[in-house]
Amino acid sequence: MTSNRRWIWIVLDSCGIGAAPDAQSYGVADAQSNTIGHVASAVAGLKTPNLAKLGLGRIADVAGVESTTVCGAYGKMQEQSSGKDTTNGHWEFVGVILDKLLPTYPQGFPREILSPFEQYVGKPVLANKPASGTVVIEEYGKIHMETGRPIVYTSADSVFQIAAHEEIVPVATLYDWCTYARSILVGDHAVGRVIARPFKGTLGHFERTDNRRDYSLTFGNTVLNALDDAGIPVIGIGKIGDIYGGSGIQEAIHTHDNADGMNVLLKQMDNWSQGVLYVNLVDFDSKYGHRNDPIGFARAIEAFDVQLADVITKLRDTDVLCITADHGCDPTTPGTDHTREFVPLLVYHHGIRQAIDLGIRTTFADIGATLADFFSVKNPQAGSSFWHTLSSGFSHQS
Structure with missing residues (x-):
C-alpha cells in the first residue's frame, strides 16, 4: 500500500x-x-x-x-x-x-521578439544583452527609474529576463509583461523560461527582491x-x-x-x-x-x-x-x-x-x-x- x-x-x-x-x-x-x-x-x-x-x-x-x-x-x-x-x-x-538545445541569445534578442514586446509595454527596452542580473540593474537602474523602460537581458541559458524596480513598475505589471513575453516566445524563439526580476533600493544599493517568478515552457x-x-x-x-x-x-x-x-x-x-x-x-x-x-x-x-x-x-x-x-x-x-x-x-x-x-x-x-x-x-x-x-x-x- x-x-x-x-x-x-x-x-x-x-x-x-x-x-x-x-x-x-x-x-x-x-x-x-x-x-x-x-x-x-x-x-x-x-x-x-x-x-x-x-x-x-x-x-x-x-x-x-x-x-x-x-x-x-x-x-x-x-x-x-x-x-x-x-x-x-x-x-x-x-x-x-x-535532446535539442533551447534557444539562446548571445547577441541579444532580435527585433522580431522585441518589437511586439515593446509595443505591448509601450516603451523601448534597456540592455538587451547577456548580463549578470546584479550588474545589469546597476548599469541601467538609473535610466530605468527615470523612464520606466524595462531592463531586458539574458544569459548563457535559454531565458528572457525582465528587471524592474518595484516602486517604478508594480510587481503585478511586471508579471503581466512576463505573461505576454511568454505568449510570444514560441516556435523558434521558445525560450525555456521568462523570468520576472523585480528589485528595490537606490543607485549603488539596488537589490533583487524575492518576488521573482518563472514562466516556463511545458x-x-x-x-x-x-x-x-x-x-x-x-x-x-x-x-x-x-x-x-x-x-x-x-x-x-x-x-x-x-x-x-x-x-x-x-x-x-x-x-x-x-x-x-x-x-x-x-x-x-x-x-x-x-x-x-x-x-x-x-x-x-x-x-x-x-x-x-x-x-x-x-x-x-x-x-x-x-x-x-x-x-x-x-x-x-x-x-x-x-x-x-x-x-x-x-x-x-x-x-x-x-x-x-x-x-x-x-x-x-x-x-x-x-x-x-x-x-x-x-x-x-x-x-x-x-x-x-x-x-x-x-x-x-x-
Missing part, C-alpha cells in the same frame, strides 16, 4: 559535484568545474555532518566531509538532456529528455501528472510550481530564501500525510554561484545542513528523503554562468542500516522512475528505477 507514503525531495539548486564527461563541449569553465568540491576547498572544509552521514563524502572527495560513517544511499547523476539550466534538469528528473506529461492522476498530491515549494508551469503540482508555495524554503518544508511535513513534498533551494545559485562567492556558497551549504537535521528527525518510517541538484554553478571558474556537471544523489529512509552505493546514474530521470515505483504509478518513458536497491528494510505499513 502507498496511501501514507511521502517522498521528501530537496533540490540544492546549482550544487554540482564535478565536470560531466561532455563538459568540454560547453566551455572551458565547465570542463574545470566542481561546484561542491571547490566551495569546500574555499573554506578549508565544509562542516556538514548530516550530509556526510547520508554519503556526500562517498560521491567525491569533498574537503571536510568524512566518508567513513555513512548510513544512506549515495551516487551521482549525469544529465542526458542538452543544456545546463533549471528547465533541463528539473524536467529530466520527471522523465523528459530534452513539455508534456511526466511522472508528476501520473501521481496527480492517481490522487497523490505533489506540493511544490520555492520555484517548483513555476518550473513545471503548474503541471502535476497540486499546491505551489513560493518562498523567500533557503531558510524559508526549509521552514515551509518542515511545516508541510506536518500538513500532508502522503505525497511528494518537492522543494528547490535557489540561494546557492542566485546569491552565490552567479555572484562568484564561494565562501558564501559554502556557508549556505552548512546552513542547509543544520536544517536538514530537523527534516531527518521528522521523517516517518514510510518516508523517503531524496537530495539532489539540477546543474552546477561553480563560483570559482571564469564567468558567472551555470556549469555542466554531475549532480549528487543522496537517498535515505529509516530502514537503511548501512551505506548503499547507487553508482553513476546515466540520466536524472532515474529519480522519476524510482518515484513512480515508490508510489506504484506509471513509469515515465525515461530512466531506470533504483527502488529495489533501497526497499530492503522499508516499512510497508499502509
